[in-house]
Amino acid sequence: MKSYKMFLILAVVLSADGFSQDVAGSSAQLRQLVNVPTAGVLGRGQYEVGMRLFDRGGVLANIEVGVSDRFQFGISYGGENFIGSGNIDFNPLPGVDARYRLIDESIPGPAVAVGFNNQGFGRFLQKVPGDTSGSEVDRYVQKSLGLFIVASKNYAFMGTIGIHGGMNWAVTEKKDKDNQPAFFVGVDKSLNPELSLVSEYILALNDNRDLIGHGRGYLNVGTKFNFNNQIMIDFMMTDVLNNSKQIGKFAREFRLSLVNQF
DSSP states (O other), X not given: OHHHHXXXXXXXXXXXXXXXXXXXXXXXXXXXXXXXXXXXXXXXXXXXXXXXXXTXXXXXXXXXXXXXXXXXXXXXXXXXXXXXXXXOXXXXXXXXXXXXXXXXXXXXXXXXXXXXXXXXXXXXXXXXTTOOSOOEEXXXXXXXXXXXXXXXXXXXXXXXXXXXXXXXXXXXXXXGGGSSEEEEEEEEEESSSSEEEEEXXXXXXXXXXXXXXXXSOEEEEEEEEEETTTEEEEEEEEOTTOXXXXXXXXXXXXXXXXXXXX
């Protein structure tokens, strides 16, 4: 009986510590793992300016604004071959990111957010390299989430650990077999107040496996440096399982983000 009570007390302490970190300040909330979101949002009046460097000289810039303590809105735009020679291949459309936090994290339950994001990651492909069938794909290597719902829960465990999971529907995809619901999960683990590790797995049930994927899903991992909740530096490896056919092996990417207040 005593061991049972100790277990309950420990569970409450772990959950309470995660909750206190979550509500202590919106700028401290982790808002994105590698490609997938968490239930974190910017606080009212905060803004984030970021730049991501990816394969083939690609650059993706973004700006996010906390409209309220629950709602953030942002846009992103970029393309390939910014770094190097030759013409720049711009993405066909800007990306839009809108996220609303429905439920705050509490001791018994996770935070929950819903949103829309039409920004994919990696190269934008009109056709698959090497494919002679003439099939058009018109998508990013890792496609956008579209509509999504995500839940996040934080615990104290040798620092902190966050567990995240969600479901998405790629409503922007043109092909019926590509826009069915899909799922994603992720985890972040702090090593010290400035350094943490993140990992995510996107099941990619909505991948066009005839042209793009091997059916393995997308495993992305990264290391995050957070300096005073204002400067964030991410080193990432995407598609570690090499799911993308004829696109190449996993890619090394870099992201720099600055957070400030109006």
